[in-house]
Amino acid sequence: MILEGSVRLPFRYAAGTTASTFLEALRDEGRLLGSRCPACGTVLCPPRLDCRCGERATELVEVGPAGTLVSWTELPGRGAYGLVRPDGADTAFVHRLLDAPESLRGGMRVHARFAEERSGGIADLAGFEVAS
Amino acid sequence: MRADPGTATPALSVVHEMRLTWRYASGTAMERFLAGLAERRIEALRCGGCGRRYLPPRPFCGRCRLRLSDWVPVRDEGTLDAWTVVHLPIVDARTGEPRPVPYGMGLIRLDGADTTLNHYLAEADPDRLAIGLRVRAVWREELRGALDDILHFEVVP
Amino acid sequence: MRRVAVVGTGQTRHAKAREDVSQPELVREAARAALEDAGIGPAEIDAVVLSNMELFEGRALPELWAGEGAFAAGKPCLKVATGGTSGTSACIAGFHLAASGLFDVVLVAGFEKHSEGHTQTGMALTDPFWDRAVASGAVGNFALSISQLQAERGITEEQAALVAVKARRNAARNPHAHLQMAELTVDEVLDSRMLAHPVRMLDMCPQSDGACAIVVASDEPARRLCPRPAWVRAAVTRHEQPYLGDVDRRLLTMRTLRDAARAAYDAAGIREPLRELDVAEIYEPVTYAELAWYEALGLCEEGEAGRLIEDGVTAMDGELPVNPSGGVLSTNPVGASGVIRVAEAALQIHGRGGERQVEGASTALATGYGVYAWSDVVVLQAEAA
Structure with missing residues (x-):
């Protein structure tokens, strides 16, 4: 026999100080921040406290809002998603692409579009659109 | 601009409620046991190696590492082997709602079984509970073949 | 190897x-x-x-x-x-x-x-057929076994409270500890909120x-x-049958911990653990469990655990200080708690224990406990064998 069941589990995740600063700048100022590692110079976006070289990347710098589309895919019915490297950053992050998938090419210049209503989350960045 | 942990920047948090559904296959031993409950029948599985009668019926004997298939009848009355009265409400994982407190819990060795069954007790007064008390199952009126067909165990006066 | x-x-x-x-x-x-x-x-x-x-x-x-x-x-x-x-x-x-x-x-x-x-909800997501309809959480499960410990060994609420006091007072000398209560008394433990008879709030580990x-x-x-490495002399783990009622009088018998400890002592050449160990960091999620583990670890004879805590044998200045860190009763990030036991045992041998250092510790015990179904026992020593 089969037992069917369901469960509800509540969670509340702390973004931590570094990601909170990023989310606040995104929400309040419509700016993208990265964290720069003083040891190896890498700029991480989204910013992380701990650099991949082992040191602390505590220096926050503005990156974007323009950037380069590294790669992209289309999810049927849900639009396009891509890896975007914001200008000034050494890493890329995943977000929505706001243009029709047919118009996308790797290496294209794209630009951040911020949401009209912003509440302190990654959706405050509506996505990236092809730079005109 | 710098962001060091422990500085004054108020930390943001992300609130999320996870809702999960699943389907579990009972296996044949459990299927037979649950079908029995729907008819107010309790059966244990006896190990062919050590003779231990497992209730709940387990598919394997953890001592002899044998697969079990020898069903033996068990009464719905037995002896209280351990008890507590719970005051800390826990969220019922099946409903997401807290379970009302206080309630009694016991490990019950049913007559005819060698292991003990974890179940609710009707009694929630610590002064009236003791190891060795005789208890019996109180059944739900409409049986449906689930462990909570037994609502709880009551102390035999 | x-x-x-x-x-x-x-x-x-x-x-x-x-x-x-x-x-x-x-x-x-x-x-x-x-x-x-x-x-x-x-x-x-x-x-x-x-x-x-x-x-x-x-x-x-x-x-x-x-x-x-x-x-x-x-x-x-x-x-x-x-x-x-x-x-x-x-x-x-x-x-x-x-x-x-x-x-x-x-x-x-x-x-x-x-x-x-x-x-607590996460803990209740165990076997869907047996456990979810009758879950009472970690505290309820412990409390069931504790009724047997009280009945068969005569362990009292006061003796359990002494474990709580020892742990939180020790924790006050550990800068990392979560609950640091230098002034905690037995009466405060006995007056704390009842969670599941006879386990009170201050009997339980925090989250x-x-x-x-x-x-x-x-x-x-x-x-x-390392100038004084903490050499691993024994590292033993034992598993057990899963269902709550499968194992008779679990807290008393605690076969996993008894077997793991015996094997670890054999490997490390320890015959009289109470005398030969210099410090122990044991995984005690509830006060009563520490008393049960004293027996399972061979620190005392059956029924003598209450006397051990009353006589201060496991206090910081006793024959075998148990949990100078304050233990799981003072700090419990579950996935880290076992690592903390080993780390605290090791730093005692390193001589880096600060205010919680046991002077000259050269043989240290660390244990892990997992829902009655696992026990781990580790013996660390200053000598490499």
């Missing part, structure tokens, strides 16, 4: 909620401290072992997200999970990796952020946010990196 030792330890500040850091940042805090203690950089780590209970944080693949915190990128990385024993089991896995000759230096890191999830890491090294690097 090669000899292995713990050569560095590090832990975070443990607290009810560490909202200033994300999960990977929490892990990095402990990992960095362990590397600093061992005097090495991330490049010198050959492999990483992690420990975490992902259901408590509801985050799939914690070994992926938190591995970065433990410097795992570009290195072998795996997670070990055995319930509450996860941390000690991860340490034992780390010992095995270094002993095998495949890796010279291994970082073991455990973490938990209980503040982010709902631990903490925290991480802990250790650096494990094989023979040659261990001697190079």
Whole structure:
């Protein structure tokens, strides 16, 4: 026999100080921040406290809002998603692409579009659109 | 601009409620046991190696590492082997709602079984509970073949 | 197999909620401290072992997200999970990796952020047929067994309260500890809220946010990196039948811990543990369990555990100080708690215990406990055998 069941589990995740600063700048100022590692110079976006070289990347710098589309895919019915490297950053992050998938090419210049209503989350960045 | 942990920047948090559904296959031993409950029948599985009668019926004997298939009848009355009265409400994982407190819990060795069954007790007064008390199952009126067909165990006066 | 030792330890500040850091940042805090203690950089780590209970944080693949915190990128990385024993089991896995000759230096890191999830509900998500309809959480399960401990061994609420007082007072000398209560009294424990008869609030461990890491090294690097390495003389783990009622009088018999301890003592040449051990860091999620573990670990005869705590035998100035750190009763980030036991035992041998140092400790015991179904026992020594 089969037992069917369901469960509800509540969670509340702390973004931590570094990601909170990023989310606040995104929400309040419509700016993208990265964290720069003083040891190896890498700029991480989204910013992380701990650099991949082992040191602390505590220096926050503005990156974007323009950037380069590294790669992209289309999810049927849900639009396009891509890896975007914001200008000034050494890493890329995943977000929505706001243009029709047919118009996308790797290496294209794209630009951040911020949401009209912003509440302190990654959706405050509506996505990236092809730079005109 | 710098962001060091422990500085004054108020930390943001992300609130999320996870809702999960699943389907579990009972296996044949459990299927037979649950079908029995729907008819107010309790059966244990006896190990062919050590003779231990497992209730709940387990598919394997953890001592002899044998697969079990020898069903033996068990009464719905037995002896209280351990008890507590719970005051800390826990969220019922099946409903997401807290379970009302206080309630009694016991490990019950049913007559005819060698292991003990974890179940609710009707009694929630610590002064009236003791190891060795005789208890019996109180059944739900409409049986449906689930462990909570037994609502709880009551102390035999 | 090669000899292995713990050569560095590090832990975070443990607290009810560490909202200033994300999960990977929490892990990095402990990992960095362990590397600093061992005097090495991330490049010198050959492999990483992690420990975490992902259901408590509801985050799939914690070994992926938190591995970065433990410097795992570009290195072998795996997670070990055995319930509450996860941390000690991860340490034992780390010992095995270094002993095998495949890796010279291994970082073991455990973490938990209980503040982010709902631990009691997570704990109730066990067997869907047997357990979910009649779950009473970790406290209810302990309380059932404690009724047997009281009935058969005559353990009193006052004796249990003495364990709570010892733990929280010890914790006041440990800067990392979550609950530090230098003035706690037996009466305050006995007056605290009833959770599940006879277990009161101050009888139980807290739920903490925290991480802990250790650096494990094989023979040659261990001697190079640490002036007084904590050599692993025994590391034993035992598993048990799963269902609550499968094992008779679980807390009293505790076959996993008895068997693991016996095997560990044999391997380490210990005959009289109470006399030969200098310090013990045992995994005691509830006061009564510490008293039951005294028997299972062979520290006293049957029925003598209450006397041990009353006579102060396991106090800081007693014959065998048990849990100078304050134990799980004072700090409990589950995935880290077992790593903390091993780290605290090791730092006693390193002589880096600060105010909680047991003078001259050269043989230390660490244990792990996982829902009655696992026990781990580790013996560390200043001499390499």
